[in-house]
Amino acid sequence: MSTAQTSSPEPEENVKSVSPTMAAEVSGDQPMYAGRPEIYPRSVSGSFRTLKWTSLWVLLGIYHVLPWLRWDRGEGFPNQAILLDIGAGRGYIFGIEIWPQEVYYLTGILIIAAVGLFFATSLFGRVWCGFACPQTVWTDLYFWVEKVIEGDRNQRLKLDRGKMTLMKAVKKVTKHVVWLLIAFLMSFAWVWYFNDAPTVTREILTGQAGGWVLTFIGMLTFMTYLLAGWAREQVCFYMCPWPRFQGAMFDEDSLLVTYEEWRGEPRAKPAKGGTNFEGRGHCVDCSACVQVCPTGIDIRDGSQMECIGCALCVDACNAVMDRFNLPRGLITYDSNNNQLARSKNSETKLRLIRPRTIGYMAIMLLVLLVMVVSLATRTRMEINVLHDRSPLYVNLSDGSIRNGYTFKILNMENVKKDYVLSVEGVEGATMTVIGIEKNGAKEVALPVEPDQVVPFQVYVRAERSALAGSSNDMTFILKDTHTGVVVTHESVFRGPEH
């Protein structure tokens, strides 16, 4: 973890804001495309930096540990607490098992995640981007590796501008090898969520892993290395849609990283040894805030789409303010309303409970409630019935009529089930089930193994006199003999016109 201090601000070399908005400005003979200026963020310490490190290690810890948690589901079932078994078409989250038919739960989770993001943004601005987004977390880790191997900002600038030497080559190669190693570990962890973690780890380490696993690891390793090592802030600027519309979630009480222009301007370099700030602003134009910015922007130019809200400039500026015995918070994490109040020496207040935050919270709770109730009351058995189309019905030699159905039972529980099938709606109807009941019965016992979808071919036979017409409503009734739970399926029994 970086503990480098924000000491005296460094020379202003290469610290101009590199906002792509500015870079894209064209006039006269200027080229249509501006190359990407390399950003050399300086390390910084402070409360927000500590918060970022804490968030990074906690999130990476959760990401790597979760797939190793075990959950006993009984013999023959995966004992991984969180697993998306694509091959078997099952999702497991601790005691909850999701079948493909229940994919709407995923929709519920996505709605909660999206509204949760809106909620956090309306409260704390781009807190997701600055502290929790995987792109931020991995880029931050890559920056740290870069700093450890190549040195802090000035050393890296010097190294990159210098001639290629053996030492430079060794440093560059080492950095890229460590980056690739990190990318590999991140990708390795990703496949744990789709396979039994201990098994797939053993298979990979012993060279027995399948082609798909290796392909995924290879692709993800490359993407992580590319996005966190090379693309970095470009992902936030050009690839991520979130910065484009997150401004719609802000209001005057959202906490954002802002520069107190009313206090900082007119900015000027401090007089030699002087501490007199009469007639000038508190910004000493040291550019520390720009030097630490991972996206290379100058927050003194106002709120910008490129600002990911990481608040490292707050830490940098606070250190400068301390050195000049000026009040902290020239760059601050605060709401517009509080900024305004402070500029007028009025009282400031934190307004977390507002109509918009209440609205987001209500939507999240509502969706959560619907999901919990639906999970608690869902039946773990289901039937699908498909009437044979050709022929629609068969005239039997004894004058009765027969209809055929493909009947599927989904036993979503981890225990073997004994079901009983019956029909209602057509008087005297009997059933034969291929491989189970051949003589025709009003009720047929259908055993189904745990966690299985089993198809049956069912033939229903009825007397012609029992039919009201060519299409007769009929209901299949399936009963779980152990629990008494019943599911029904509306169908039809076809016959000739009377």
Ligand code: SF4
């Ligand atoms: S805002 Fe703070 S860190 Fe930035 S240039 Fe001014 S004094 Fe330095």
Ligand code: SF4
């Ligand atoms: S301006 Fe400040 S908060 Fe915004 S990205 Fe740069 S360092 Fe982070």
